[in-house]
Amino acid sequence: MEILQSKTRSTEELLSFKDILHLYLSKWYWFVISMAVCLVVVLIKLKFTPPVFTRSTSIMIKRETKGNSAGDIGSSFSDMGFFQERTNIDNEMENFRSPNLIFDVVSRLNLNIEYTTEGRYYNPILYGDQLPVTVAFKSLSNQEVASLTVSPKSENEVYLSNFTRNGIEFSSKSIVAKIDAETKTPAGTIVVSRPKYKHYAKFTAPIMVNRYDMYGAAAAFAGNMKVEQTNEKATVIQLSVNDMNIQRAEEFLNTVINVYNENWIKDKNKRTTATSEFINQRLNVIESELGNVDNSITSFKSVNRIPSLSQAASMNMSQSAEETRHIMELTNQLNIARYLMNYIRGARMQLLPANAGLEEGNIQSMINDFNEMQLRRNHLAENSSEENFIVQDLDQQLASLRTTIINSIDNYIAALNMRISASQAARAQADAKVSDNPRQAGELLSSERQQKVKESLYLFLLQKREENELSQTFTAYNTRVITTPEFGGSNAPTAPNRQQWML
Numbered sequence: 001m002e003i004l005q006s007k008t009r010s011t012e013e014l015l016s017f018k019d020i021l022h023l024y025l026s027k028w029y030w031f032v033i034s035m036a037v038c039l040v041v042v043l044i045k046l047k048f049t050p051p052v053f054t055r056s057t058s059i060m061i062k063r064e065t066k067g068n069s070a071g072d073i074g075s076s077f078s079d080m081g082f083f084q085e086r087t088n089i090d091n092e093m094e095n096f097r098s099p100n101l102i103f104d105v106v107s108r109l110n111l112n113i114e115y116t117t118e119g120r121y122y123n124p125i126l127y128g129d130q131l132p133v134t135v136a137f138k139s140l141s142n143q144e145v146a147s148l149t150v151s152p153k154s155e156n157e158v159y160l161s162n163f164t165r166n167g168i169e170f171s172s173k174s175i176v177a178k179i180d181a182e183t184k185t186p187a188g189t190i191v192v193s194r195p196k197y198k199h200y201a202k203f204t205a206p207i208m209v210n211r212y213d214m215y216g217a218a219a220a221f222a223g224n225m226k227v228e229q230t231n232e233k234a235t236v237i238q239l240s241v242n243d244m245n246i247q248r249a250e251e252f253l254n255t256v257i258n259v260y261n262e263n264w265i266k267d268k269n270k271r272t273t274a275t276s277e278f279i280n281q282r283l284n285v286i287e288s289e290l291g292n293v294d295n296s297i298t299s300f301k302s303v304n305r306i307p308s309l310s311q312a313a314s315m316n317m318s319q320s321a322e323e324t325r326h327i328m329e330l331t332n333q334l335n336i337a338r339y340l341m342n343y344i345r346g347a348r349m350q351l352l353p354a355n356a357g358l359e360e361g362n363i364q365s366m367i368n369d370f371n372e373m374q375l376r377r378n379h380l381a382e383n384s385s386e387e388n389f390i391v392q393d394l395d396q397q398l399a400s401l402r403t404t405i406i407n408s409i410d411n412y413i414a415a416l417n418m419r420i421s422a423s424q425a426a427r428a429q430a431d432a433k434v435s436d437n438p439r440q441a442g443e444l445l446s447s448e449r450q451q452k453v454k455e456s457l458y459l460f461l462l463q464k465r466e467e468n469e470l471s472q473t474f475t476a477y478n479t480r481v482i483t484t485p486e487f488g489g490s491n492a493p494t495a496p497n498r499q500q501w502m503l
Helices: 003-028 028-048 069-079 088-096 099-109 215-222 246-304 309-346 361-384 389-432 439-474 498-502
Strands: 053-061 112-116 134-137 146-152 159-165 175-178 182-185 190-194 207-213 223-228 236-243 479-483
Touching: 003 028, 003 159, 003 175, 028 182, 053 190, 053 246, 088 182, 088 223, 088 236, 088 246, 099 215, 099 246, 099 361, 112 389, 134 146, 146 190, 159 190, 175 182, 175 190, 215 223, 215 236, 236 246, 236 498, 246 309, 246 439, 246 479, 309 389, 361 389
Parallel strands: none
Antiparallel strands: 053 236, 053 479, 112 207, 134 190, 146 159, 146 207, 159 175, 182 190, 223 236
16 A cells, blocks of 8 residues: 555656646746846946956065074974964064055055046046046045046146035036146145156046045055965965056055065164164263363373373283283173163163173073064054053063063173172282382373273274164165066956856
């Protein structure tokens, strides 16, 4: 019984499928008509949709090498895959996405002003050497928007019409404007100029000019730009942007790289500027002290009728010369350490001198780490706020690292004092062997030693200032362009996707 019912059900389903298939086949022309209509609609849509092109550039972020064993070990482990410099690459990627950077690029290239001309199916965008004229809006703020139409009149004059400003349309007549001259219009003060390119397009058809909000234009370009790391084991960043004009996309990416490099140099120069201020302050103090010592020696020679320092000190310097030189070197380091200690204690939320001449490698390394962390904290605070928990965490780390640096300098000062005391005892023992040293020569020798210490420290700081200035002048970029935007893309549009639309 069950088998008979199953066969009956199968027969009914087969008949039902045949009936449905016959019904569809009998209406075949509706399918053909629907497909033809959809195909025509897609073709029309593709004709009236402007193409979008993609341009990209690849940039290598250079690693900052540190000449110490720890850095070499870290590099070896990084090659083996244990450590990755992901954090630094992520920071640089965020710098490329920075709204301030994109805003600067838009401002430099005037990308908030768009030029279009009437086309057969859509209005193409003109840019660069495709423009016969450019328009500058002199009296509008960054938030204001405006539009107008520029039409050719003569070699040195154009027509201005179809004015709008902040959404308000004006029905005024056409205004004649001279090239490179200010013209008052309902859209504000306008200056129409010839492009600076050697070859530019001829002015034969009207051009529609739209001036957008600066912040909105920056947000639009930021939304069309992608920043990604091509390989997690490589420090290479790829920037890409979608635009309806190839030349504008290429110039946008090139300017993004230039602005990033300029900001990098500014950050580097902040450290050298802090060091330069510190050195200049100490040079002024030492120059005054050195002048006092020179005056004291001159006065002493005049009163005691000593013709020259060499005659008064020749018998005393032979045995103690080496210890004196050693004491001067140690005293230089001691003075630098004390100056640096006072500077760090008085400086808050500032970069520390990174090349002040301190020969203690651990302290220099901690100061470099402090400056790196301070710059990162400032970038985060600029792009977010002081209440950001990451900024507050960095503030705590900076305070702890500052205390560690101060303690290290304090220990270094104590060690220098012990070494200086030992050298002074050795020099005193050598000087005591000379029994015929007159009182005047001894006093003069003491003043001469002070003079040499001051001179040595003064020349040392002058050398460090020159090194600091040279490092500021010849600071190299931390990027290298691997693929320029001109080679990073095809002349074929990436959107709309014709095959996908047809499908």
